[in-house]
Amino acid sequence: MTVQRLSPEILGAIESAIGQNGIAADPAGMAKYLGDWAGDYRGQALAVLRPASVAEVQAVTRLCSELGLGVVPQGGNTGLVSGAIDTKGGGLIVVSLERLNAIRQIDPDNFTLRADAGCVLQTIKDACEARDCLFPLALGAQGSCQIGGNAATNAGGVNVLRYGMARDLILGLEVVLADGELWNGFSGLRKNNSGYDLKQLFIGSEGTLGIITGVEVKLFPKPAKTETAYLGLASFEAAIALFNRARRDCSDLISAFEIIGSECIDLVRLIDPAMRAPVSAPVQVLIALSSGPGIDLDALLAAFLGDAMKKGLVSDAVLATSSAQEKSFWAIREGLVEGQAKRGYHVRTDLSVRIPDIPALIEQARRFVANYHPGWIPLAYGHAGDGNIHFNVLPPAELAEHEARARGADVVAGLYEIAVGLGGSISAEHGIGRSRRKEFWAGLSPTHRRMVTALKNAFDPNGLMNPGCLLPARETIA
Template sequence: MTVHRLSPEILSAMESAVGQSGVAISGSDMAKYLGDWSGDHRGGALAVLKPASVAEVQAVVRLCGALGLGIIPQGGNTGLVAGAIDIEARGAVVISLERLNRIRLVDADNFVLQADAGCVLQAVKDASEAHDCLFPLALGAQGSCQIGGNAASNAGGVNVLRYGMARDLILGLEVVLPDGELWDGFCGLRKDNRGYDLKQLFIGSEGTLGIITGVELKLFPRPARIETAYLGLASFEAAVALFRQARRATADLISAFEIIGSECIDLARLVDADLASPVEAPVHVLMELSASAAVDLRALLVDFLAGAMESGLVAEALLADSDGHAKAFWAIREGLVEGQAKRGYHVRTDLSVRISDIPALVDQARHFVALEHPGWLPQAYGHAGDGNIHFNVLPPEGLTVVEARNRGADITAGLYRIANSLGGSISAEHGIGRSRHRAFWAGLAPAHRRLVTALKQALDPDGLMNPGCLLPPTETVP
């Protein structure tokens, strides 16, 4: 049976599964669950269900399966690729994990934390710090994104070069499968070589194979020292060369290495009009070192930067002399993202190439925009230490939204071609969702398509888990 509207009987069954307070069906009650942070995507839903326990998640999944209802798992809804929004309004049900928000365990002796999927990332980080530990995943949205969504999207962020993606930080998962059965993949082990590593199927699957309800995470000793520098350089080539030298000269203690084209600074001023740029240079670098032991990071960083300035690789350098000073540096990096959102619609990409290819990516992308889309304004910044560049492009003032979006689609396709020509990826950390699924699918080799399709059919034969996400709609898949 397939449902396209809510009858009183179905609504009653939903309320029996999650309680009356766990069901939202009115437009106003559902509004915040039907749009993403960027404002680029809006969707629809028959209902929003908010289970408060793992058993309730199982009950909802079984009910939706019996009714033939598509299921859209949703965390903090901070994604940027419409992965948790039914933008085609096919009549699915959103299942929000926000009420599953308990820290289950912090084991500081074994450096392990277990949490419900709906725990906000910042709450996970705070619980870790309360036990003198560090959970290093760090995102601009960490005050609202949820750890289950971080796992489902394989989130990245600013600390990937030191600690890896979300995939590298997860020891185990608890997942409600499409038939409602619960798979408990918690074990707390660093080394476990018993056959297939099933948790990897669900990390990065964007809710298309099951609903993550619990996450078991690796913790690390909390850093005792952090040193932050804000640098001015002449080019992206110089920034890549600096990173290469810094890894060796600082004993690989770099925890962040962010690169910002100077054109982005005005965007940060849309958030803080009084913001002063620490340096005047074509390329800015925000570099952070951290260590948990009694390492003299300050001396290490000063010695390295002195040599880099003497050689001409670095033109300007400022070292943070307090936590507040360091936060002011980071406010520039965080503010430019918010400033783009304030500017309105813009082309947003999330490209990944080999670190050595970053200069070529930026140069080719800038040339492409200038030649074929004059008047559009490129913005290049990102996590240079792991090859992830967000090359975004702002439309000219006065362009209608419809025209901007039409032109933007052409620009996006051109930028994807450049990344692919360099052997890169169209998605470094944001995922595929619904906004990129056709480009993703078109770029897969036949063998890759067969494997992806086989996994989907094996775990979700009815195609009810997050339909239209990651894979194109079933009827368009060759």
């Protein structure tokens, strides 16, 4: 039975555990925690709890377990799949980690950092830079997303090509389990072959197995040099051919390889009308290389691009000659995402295929939209170096939002079918959340479902950790 409100006795018990400043139970106080950044989802909660210590997280988790109250862990709330928002109004408690926001330790000799789960990603990156180190996780939302959420969702971003996903950067976790017990998985070790790697179960689990309260990550030497270029190409096929050559000629010095369909540039101007792409071409590529001090990176990139232009792969190229120009290149990539949000509702996908299949994915998706949803505007861009394409679709401007959302569901289904047909995934980096749960579960084999269910039952036997996220309701998977 769903609880509709918290009794004064329960609120009193919560206040005893975390103090009055750690509770919001009124609509105004809860509002910012119940909507997503993009405006696609609104949710409900019995209360929003903001514990200020690991002990307080344990206390509220233990209390919710005793009372049978479901818990929705929430970080910076920058996700795009309703993983931290209860859209069904199931009588749940949101536990925000925003007050657990300290950097606990930076060890520049061991190249490690430990931080509270609520520490903002940009804060971590800045602290590392001050110690002449690099934490390479880089996202558009890094000014507000939190490291615990990055771990819980296995965040990706623009540097996956060189440094991997969040799970590749995490050495250890601290997690409050469903019964309130604390698991400390910190060691500072890069090599530790001692049985099951339990941290990997929580990375990408989206809060369904426990609440991450601390994260230990790998650091890297801060690059001495970075070179960035903005390129124009004739096609996505040419872009993938260029990437293959870049991997061979520039090796692991490539930190980012982003592709942008020219149709996306109009969205950037919704954020800054004066912004212009430095090249004019059907397909545009943003490539970045970085290295230590002993490599002539500028000469390497210039020689590579010169050869690519001679071979007809690149039609135009602009190399950044200052940090300001480099930032202007990246502002185009970031601005097209903000521009879509400003325009309003749109179909958003996060598809992943084998790198050679990227042109086929885009071509099939564009043809699908043109044939079955004329008037809708396809947008193709993404982290091509790791196979992740965001193929989004804008509804006609004159279409009412409720009708656009209804038709958008058919668009999403068709795009998912294309990606899966190419052997790909419906979620490259955004996760499953609540919005993709049905498609995710339907695509699993019986054996895969059995293993996932066994994990969920082992770590969360009462089904109280982020119910409705990632997995179907308990009664449908028991």
